[in-house]
Amino acid sequence: MEKQKQKSAAVVGGGLVGAMNTCYLSSRGFKVDLYEARPDIRTMEIVRGRSINLALSYRGRQALKKVGLEDQVVQDGIPMYARMIHDLNGTLRPIPYGKSDQYIMSVDRRKLNETLLTAAEERPDVTLHFQHKLVSCDLEKGKLTFKMNGGEDVHVEVTTDLIMGNDGAYSAIRKHMVKRPRFNYSQEYIPHGYMELTVPPHNGEFAMAINYLHIWPRNEYMMIALPNQDKSFTLTLFMPFDMFEQLKTGDDVVKFFMEKFPDSVPLIGEESLKETYFRLPPLPLVSVKCFPYHVSDKAVIMGDAAHAMVPFYGQGMNCGFEDCLVFDEIMEKLDSDLSKVLPEYSMYRSPDAHAINDLAMYNYIEMRKSVNSRWFLMRKKVDAFLHAIMPRVFIPLYTMVSFTRIRYHVVINKAKKQDVLVDNSIQALMALAAVGGGYFTAVAISRHLDSIPGWLRDSVWGFLRGDFAV
Numbered sequence: 503m504e505k506q507k508q509k510s511a512a513v514v515g516g517g518l519v520g521a522m523n524t525c526y527l528s529s530r531g532f533k534v535d536l537y538e539a540r541p542d543i544r545t546m547e548i549v550r551g552r553s554i555n556l557a558l559s560y561r562g563r564q565a566l567k568k569v570g571l572e573d574q575v576v577q578d579g580i581p582m583y584a585r586m587i588h589d590l591n592g593t594l595r596p597i598p599y600g601k602s603d604q605y606i607m608s609v610d611r612r613k614l615n616e617t618l619l620t621a622a623e624e625r626p627d628v629t630l631h632f633q634h635k636l637v638s639c640d641l642e643k644g645k646l647t648f649k650m651n652g653g654e655d656v657h658v659e660v661t662t663d664l665i666m667g668n669d670g671a672y673s674a675i676r677k678h679m680v681k682r683p684r685f686n687y688s689q690e691y692i693p694h695g696y697m698e699l700t701v702p703p704h705n706g707e708f709a710m711a712i713n714y715l716h717i718w719p720r721n722e723y724m725m726i727a728l729p730n731q732d733k734s735f736t737l738t739l740f741m742p743f744d745m746f747e748q749l750k751t752g753d754d755v756v757k758f759f760m761e762k763f764p765d766s767v768p769l770i771g772e773e774s775l776k777e778t779y780f781r782l783p784p785l786p787l788v789s790v791k792c793f794p795y796h797v798s799d800k801a802v803i804m805g806d807a808a809h810a811m812v813p814f815y816g817q818g819m820n821c822g823f824e825d826c827l828v829f830d831e832i833m834e835k836l837d838s839d840l841s842k843v844l845p846e847y848s849m850y851r852s853p854d855a856h857a858i859n860d861l862a863m864y865n866y867i868e869m870r871k872s873v874n875s876r877w878f879l880m881r882k883k884v885d886a887f888l889h890a891i892m893p894r895v896f897i898p899l900y901t902m903v904s905f906t907r908i909r910y911h912v913v914i915n916k917a918k919k920q921d922v923l924v925d926n927s928i929q930a931l932m933a934l935a936a937v938g939g940g941y942f943t944a945v946a947i948s949r950h951l952d953s954i955p956g957w958l959r960d961s962v963w964g965f966l967r968g969d970f971a972v
């Protein structure tokens with residue numbers, strides 16, 4: 503049988519998903535050219551104090567595993583076994599993600615991107631082109647035009663069998679898709695922006711508990727912190743833009759933090775807080791949904807280009823990495839026939855991408871509306887209790903999202919059914935307790951309570967007593 507001519511692929515965007523897809527497409531026998539608008543980040547000097555990290559969970563790890571990179575990425579990361587909730591009064595409350603083998607990883611974004619780019623570059627028939635910015639394309643013909651970003655006014659025209667659009671939330675490839683008939687598109691900027699701050703090491707050591715995702719939930723705004731390999735923490739402050747704008751002087755900022763996040767001020771340092779706060783403006787958060795993700799057998803978009811989402815589930819990168827894995831699984835199933843693979847990918851992946859996008863937005867609204875420390879604590883404890891007493895019937899939503907590959911849209915359907923069960927269970931328990939069945943309820947629960955940790959047992963009693971006046 504004649505040997506099939508080697509297919510070519512042009513990956514547009516050398517971020518996390520583009521570099522990952524380059525590894526996958528090379529493994530499928532493609533000749534791959536990756537085009538990235540920015541210079542090669544591996545040659546750029548490290549910009550101090552801008553260590554940005556991300557939470558890597560199961561879906562992303564499975565995608566890394568299939569291209570042989572999971573172990574390398576995980577060894578560079580820091581495990582987070584629990585959240586650490588910072589109350590306004592400075593009380594710290596840990597809430598485990600699950601059993602000791604259920605943890606998420608804090609990974610350095612730049613190091614992860616570098617690892618993926620180097621892995622891609624080492625693969626056969628892969629060429630990386632930096633400072634190539636896509637400026638126009640003819641998707642039907644597989645034609646791309648890049649402007650060299652080095653300053654000279656030089657354009658490069660490329661023709662390829664497969665255009666892989668991984669150029670992020672403001673994708674140029676998607677912009678060309680949107681012009682086509684029957685292409686559905688929506689985007690939403692939320693009123694909140696985000697700003698990164700740093701907690702440096704104190705006396706050469708981590709200044710907070712290491713293996714935790716630290717959270718300061720304050721309803722209308724919140725802050726989270728993830729640990730870095732260099733023993734610092736990167737804090738991300740989420741707040742409405744008009745609140746950011748109200749803080750006009752260094753003293754305003756320190757006063758605000760002393761009122762709302764008092765324990766963080768000595769950790770960040772007052773001078774550093776003032777300096778960092780005014781160094782860069784808060785950045786916007788956008789949610790993008792579209793369908794389909796492909797054009798005939800010629801072009802497909804993945805990652806933020808296809809489904810940018812607000813970060814309130816820590817799933818954007820994990821979802822983008824899972825896109826690569828799902829696409830490869832469909833390539834395997836349909837023998838790399840792009841005329842079948844691309845439409846199948848759009849049909850199969852869109853309900854899941856839309857589901858996690860909606861879930862992240864829902865969690866943003868929930869956390870902004872009613873999540874302070876007590877609420878956050880109560881909800882996670884009820885989840886843990888119900889999972890403990892009926893592990894196969896009740897799986898917490900965040901567990902299905904971050905610790906399984908249950909399809910995102912199936913997660914939402916299961917969670918809706920479970921919420922009904924949770925509401926009914928709580929009402930039944932309250933009714934039993936209310937009609938004097940407290941004794942029998944107590945006996946029934948105490949039999950189960952032995953199987954759950956002390957802190958949870960106390961809180962269940964507290965919950966049943968109605969302690970949670972949230």
Ligand SMILES: Cc1cc2nc3c(=O)[nH]c(=O)nc-3n(C[C@H](O)[C@H](O)[C@H](O)COP(=O)(O)OP(=O)(O)OC[C@H]3O[C@@H](n4cnc5c(N)ncnc54)[C@H](O)[C@@H]3O)c2cc1C
Binds near residue numbers: 520
């Ligand atoms: C505050 C915040 C916190 C987050 N936390 C998490 C988290 O904890 N866990 C998680 O999983 N996700 C998280 N995310 C989401 C995650 O950052 C994104 O989902 C992920 O970076 C998407 O990767 P990507 O490769 O699709 O896009 P990008 O990382 O944006 O990469 C796109 C690349 O394309 C290039 N490009 C753009 N336009 C062109 C062009 N015209 N020509 C050539 N190249 C181009 C860009 O230079 C860039 O390198 C967070 C996001 C934010 C904003």
Ligand SMILES: COc1ccc2c(c1)CN(c1nc(C(=O)N(C)c3cc(Cl)c(F)cc3C(=O)O)c(Cl)s1)C2
Binds near residue numbers: 606813815
């Ligand atoms: C680098 O910037 C960022 C920004 C936001 C996030 C991350 C990294 C990582 N994030 C994760 N979220 C979950 C989760 O499922 N939920 C419901 C949570 C949602 C919020 Cl907003 C939160 F603060 C805690 C939890 C929690 O449960 O710990 C994980 Cl599990 S990891 C959010």
